[in-house]
Amino acid sequence: MTESQTQTLLRQFETLLLIRACEEQLVELNRQGAPDTCSSIGQEACAVGVIDALEARDRILTNHRSAAHLIARGAEPERIFAEVLGRIDGYCGGRSGTLHIAARELGIVLTSTIVGGELSLAPGVALAQKMGHGDPGAITAVFFGDGAACEGIFHEALNLAALWQLPLLFVCENNQWQAYVHRLETMADAAITAWAEGHGIATQSVDGNDIEAVHSAAKSAVAAIRADGRPQFLELRTYRLRGHSGQDDQAYVNADELRYWRSRDPLLLLRQRLSEAGGLDAHTFAALQHDAHTRIEQAVAFAQASPWPDAASLTEQVYA
Amino acid sequence: MTESQTQTLLRQFETLLLIRACEEQLVELNRQGAPDTCSSIGQEACAVGVIDALEARDRILTNHRSAAHLIARGAEPERIFAEVLGRIDGYCGGRSGTLHIAARELGIVLTSTIVGGELSLAPGVALAQKMGHGDPGAITAVFFGDGAACEGIFHEALNLAALWQLPLLFVCENNQWQAYVHRLETMADAAITAWAEGHGIATQSVDGNDIEAVHSAAKSAVAAIRADGRPQFLELRTYRLRGHSGQDDQAYVNADELRYWRSRDPLLLLRQRLSEAGGLDAHTFAALQHDAHTRIEQAVAFAQASPWPDAASLTEQVYA
Amino acid sequence: MTRMTTEQALTQALHEEMRRDERVLLMGEGAATKRPALAREFGPARVRNTPLAEAIIAGTAVGAAASGLRPVIDLLFAPCLTYAMDALVNSAGKLRYLSGGLCEFPLVTLAMTGSGWCVGGQHNHNLEAMFVHAPGLHVLMPSTAADSKGLLKAAIRDENPVLFFIDLGLLHQEGEVSDDPGDIVPIGKAAVPRHGRDVTLVSYAKTVPVCLQAAAELEQRGVSAEVIDLRSLKPLDTTCVLDSIARTGRLIIVHEASGLCGIAAELAALAVTRAFDALRAPVVRVTGPDAPAASSWALEQAAVPQAQQVVDAVLGLGLTGGHGGAAGEPAWRARA
Amino acid sequence: MTRMTTEQALTQALHEEMRRDERVLLMGEGAATKRPALAREFGPARVRNTPLAEAIIAGTAVGAAASGLRPVIDLLFAPCLTYAMDALVNSAGKLRYLSGGLCEFPLVTLAMTGSGWCVGGQHNHNLEAMFVHAPGLHVLMPSTAADSKGLLKAAIRDENPVLFFIDLGLLHQEGEVSDDPGDIVPIGKAAVPRHGRDVTLVSYAKTVPVCLQAAAELEQRGVSAEVIDLRSLKPLDTTCVLDSIARTGRLIIVHEASGLCGIAAELAALAVTRAFDALRAPVVRVTGPDAPAASSWALEQAAVPQAQQVVDAVLGLGLTGGHGGAAGEPAWRARA
Numbered sequence A, B: 001m002t003e004s005q006t007q008t009l010l011r012q013f014e015t016l017l018l019i020r021a022c023e024e025q026l027v028e029l030n031r032q033g034a035p036d037t038c039s040s041i042g043q044e045a046c047a048v049g050v051i052d053a054l055e056a057r058d059r060i061l062t063n064h065r066s067a068a069h070l071i072a073r074g075a076e077p078e079r080i081f082a083e084v085l086g087r088i089d090g091y092c093g094g095r096s097g098t099l100h101i102a103a104r105e106l107g108i109v110l111t112s113t114i115v116g117g118e119l120s121l122a123p124g125v126a127l128a129q130k131m132g133h134g135d136p137g138a139i140t141a142v143f144f145g146d147g148a149a150c151e152g153i154f155h156e157a158l159n160l161a162a163l164w165q166l167p168l169l170f171v172c173e174n175n176q177w178q179a180y181v182h183r184l185e186t187m188a189d190a191a192i193t194a195w196a197e198g199h200g201i202a203t204q205s206v207d208g209n210d211i212e213a214v215h216s217a218a219k220s221a222v223a224a225i226r227a228d229g230r231p232q233f234l235e236l237r238t239y240r241l242r243g244h245s246g247q248d249d250q251a252y253v254n255a256d257e258l259r260y261w262r263s264r265d266p267l268l269l270l271r272q273r274l275s276e277a278g279g280l281d282a283h284t285f286a287a288l289q290h291d292a293h294t295r296i297e298q299a300v301a302f303a304q305a306s307p308w309p310d311a312a313s314l315t316e317q318v319y320a
Numbered sequence C, D: 001m002t003r004m005t006t007e008q009a010l011t012q013a014l015h016e017e018m019r020r021d022e023r024v025l026l027m028g029e030g031a032a033t034k035r036p037a038l039a040r041e042f043g044p045a046r047v048r049n050t051p052l053a054e055a056i057i058a059g060t061a062v063g064a065a066a067s068g069l070r071p072v073i074d075l076l077f078a079p080c081l082t083y084a085m086d087a088l089v090n091s092a093g094k095l096r097y098l099s100g101g102l103c104e105f106p107l108v109t110l111a112m113t114g115s116g117w118c119v120g121g122q123h124n125h126n127l128e129a130m131f132v133h134a135p136g137l138h139v140l141m142p143s144t145a146a147d148s149k150g151l152l153k154a155a156i157r158d159e160n161p162v163l164f165f166i167d168l169g170l171l172h173q174e175g176e177v178s179d180d181p182g183d184i185v186p187i188g189k190a191a192v193p194r195h196g197r198d199v200t201l202v203s204y205a206k207t208v209p210v211c212l213q214a215a216a217e218l219e220q221r222g223v224s225a226e227v228i229d230l231r232s233l234k235p236l237d238t239t240c241v242l243d244s245i246a247r248t249g250r251l252i253i254v255h256e257a258s259g260l261c262g263i264a265a266e267l268a269a270l271a272v273t274r275a276f277d278a279l280r281a282p283v284v285r286v287t288g289p290d291a292p293a294a295s296s297w298a299l300e301q302a303a304v305p306q307a308q309q310v311v312d313a314v315l316g317l318g319l320t321g322g323h324g325g326a327a328g329e330p331a332w333r334a335r336a
């Protein structure tokens, strides 16, 4: 590994730590009575690997499981926590809560928590880019789950993107679960890429817990889209290490499967990789983790101090 | 050709003639002010070839372009015309009109004119069969267009049918048109079968204007479903020889394409085939055609004499 | 002014607005085929035939609207909107609010509905009230060619997602239409095509001419009826309706859609919550039944309010002392 | 009688009905995972986890219902119904009628909605009025554990397609529930949990307890309020409501959904079209706003009618002479 590669991985590792700390804190807050959230614990490498392959001019759409995408894109944990807690300083002034956070200043332009909603909206964002709105050469990336791939809108979005040659990167975080249903109860094993390939879209399926694999697949997909303007498809095989949301105890999860994927925790994998390359000793690791936790503690304090939105604003911004 | 093959084809030819005469009469009635209909002129071989491969115990779902399916299944033209004209003796008492005709006595159990609606309903009909309702060993056939294949529900229906191993025959009459849009403006050329194959469903694509090809493909698909209980997919490549509906003048249709497909009119093809096999001389042909027209004239007279539904019945049968 | 059909007026509105603003684009199943002059002038990037897939057409329009374009989508028939409900109701109607005002969705959705063509309940379903009930959307349904043009232009210029319903029964009716590309009809303002003193008839779309006919007949019988054409169902011009009720004291709402949780319910509620003291008689709803649209001409006609029913309803209020009770409402209407 | 939560009561209803009638099956995303006892007893053919695809779940239920089965589907959250609208509105609601009565669709669709969990507008949208407006469907939304059980059982036995809305805010509230598997609560009958003379408070789901609380407070102030729990939104128990209005002369409708073309509009219309002479005061709607549900607890609470608002609305009718005009309605409500 070159020094610069190590530096990149180290920076990415810091982001993974921040996301993990954020998600763990959200679970803890929920345990204390704050609103429920869908954590991306176990899937952090997908978010960071893909978003690091995008540029500031690019646009992103995400869904209910968005904290990792937000943080990978540089969102302030302060404003994420404020949003989840329903406070005025949240990215959406507390209106969204955890489920539909958009942050246009970061290029995270639309978020839908209707499963498949992000897929319905993404071609339009890419169409606007193709028709000259936004920065030249910009593309759109849409994050969605394996569950969303079961919705009919997935098929419609793939067909339109292929047909109209839209600069759109489909990123399926296949975390094996669709709320309380295992993916293999809903589809054949290799179904998702088979469906995408049925639309003639170039497809890659990679280990979503290996950030280098994700990052390099994403980079090549993004380059291809910028070169020919056509959509690309990325399946990231990963795992939802916690329950669907909040305090879900995963009682319905096969213990062996969970054990297997825990051993493949993306943070563990990257830490090993960095250690082996001599880029991360125990001391540095402890320091980085401490930084992440400190940052999150500050964020929570900020959020808890943020005022509630004024009830008088209840019907503002329904209409333009 | 064996004598029995010739007899089969001759019987099928009579049905084609009856469908054609029916459709032409519907166009003429519309010209005179009766409601608009979507004619299956050019697609008759699809209906007859598939439905002849089914048994009485099987169930059928169709859509807005249903006259051929109805007649192929033995529907009385009298009651079809009465239905189109909104009269009490129609299959649905005039409630449906042309667009949603169901005829449960014939096993044509549900018809939706929402494009894709038939696809949404069909797995449920097949599920009931699989779970022991209806006749043992029965299967369901659902007819739909290439346009319907663009709707997301197509993907959802394929996935569910494959996953739950439903005894369901998907029959896509790919007539190259989706109302006023050519199919190739909406999808890649081989898209429909590629989509079905993406679901791991066994697929055949045959010349829909060649009734023997359709019939033999349908027979093998039906046999396969009865044998293993899994869905099968049939793409019938055909052509909508008239406009989308009523008096549509097809001004937007490429003249060469239309000329090509007119030369491949399924009635023409079967007539040639029968003539070559010595099963149909000019005299017999004229006699058969005369019979078909006479039957249709009677049907129209019946329908026109049928009373209008009573306005007092307007809100009956909304609720059970 | 030029005489033209509603269909022509709508196409003209599209033409003018696409010329005025290059961000406007038209998408739909057959949008280019059916409006070839637009396709020629603005090309395939701005006038797009789409796959037959309402959900993605609508979703794409919503995404594009949030990203600098101003899409108009033609979803053909109102019942097809059921496939586009997520994009329209959950995305266009809610994401501006839920994001704290971060985006706007300037987009127009066209859909036809209404009786007259015997197409039956899966192509003819007056479900506009569903979109009035949902937050964040505007809903228009004009009755004249002129309003169709002027309101469609206003809708295209509006920053909100607009549902624009076209009454199939009015599509080929002619009217005088303004030639000035600058003329629009403001959203949210009702028209009063006939002034009167004794009773207010509120309607929209196909039943506006029905009310005007009823008003003419009522005049013969010494009753002066005011006719209000809502045009815009959301926002509703409550001021216009309340002013009229304040003068007439009597309200009859007439429309083809079911009255149950429909516009008629909303206006009756408006009257009894905000004009109670002015009301001198029961409000009457003369609406379509709680039933799908039957295809048969005989049943289609029986479902659509007719002028005579409106006249009977008015006379049933005792205005000329001739009738009493719920006259004018056929039996099945009693349940709505 | 056994004390249990609404959630438990619903599961018990499913249990009993699946035992009684082997045609009943349960399908949905997580249906088997979340009700493991049912899955164990009735097996994977009758308790089915489904792919995440509401349109085909609903369509399959409709097709199966027409073919001898009696499906119950769990579509989780009301806003997800937007994906299933074609199957529910165009197929289940219309195809019986359009086929001339050839088939029936005995199926139940479960969906949760309502405030209390800070989930925001894409999981919390009280859109039950859309299904009341659409023809051919029944719509239920109970307020107690007992009614939840009894009505779900009735819905499963009914030959019509039923939308069964579960108020998220009531899911874990407990109540006494009948143990007799033969007990059902008839569809279309309102309950009157409190009788009164001066004013009728009509509500359903979460705001029924709100009205009961308001009624208790009003009693302190010498006002006797009757509280009607509709339970069934379609068919509506108009007789119960009209009888009450005939006695009290005053009507206040309270619900969390938007009032615009909502149940409140329908009931206000009912009053002014069919009980005009009995009305002694304006009808008042105390409802949620014409806005998506915001996630923030502060805004969620501001959107949901509270007992004090109901009390103020009643007092605003001048019943004790203390208040006048539109008191009790916050400013934004004036527009609805």
Ligand SMILES: Cc1ncc(C[n+]2csc(CCOP(=O)(O)OP(=O)(O)O)c2C)c(N)n1
Binding pocket: A038, A064, A065, A113, A114, A115, A116, A144, A145, A146, A147, A148, A149, A175, A177, A178, A179, A240, D029, D052, D054, D076, D077, D080, D083
């Ligand atoms: C249309 C729709 N159906 C159901 C839900 C409830 N729900 C929220 S997330 C989720 C699981 C989604 O699975 P997947 O797409 O794989 O994403 P993941 O949660 O695994 O990230 C469900 C069922 C919803 N929000 N929208």
Ligand SMILES: Cc1ncc(C[n+]2csc(CCOP(=O)(O)OP(=O)(O)O)c2C)c(N)n1
Binding pocket: B038, B064, B065, B113, B114, B115, B116, B144, B145, B146, B147, B148, B149, B175, B177, B178, B179, B240, C029, C052, C054, C076, C077, C080, C083
């Ligand atoms: C969801 C929906 N969208 C649009 C329509 C209007 N429409 C009726 S038939 C049709 C074309 C359907 O094309 P296809 O599925 O190929 O069937 P075909 O008419 O060619 O037999 C259209 C657009 C409809 N009925 N339903």
Ligand SMILES: [Mg+2]
Binding pocket: A145, A146, A147, A173, A174, A175, A176, A177, A178, A179
């Ligand atoms: Mg998943």
Ligand SMILES: [Mg+2]
Binding pocket: B145, B146, B147, B173, B174, B175, B176, B177, B178, B179
């Ligand atoms: Mg076609």
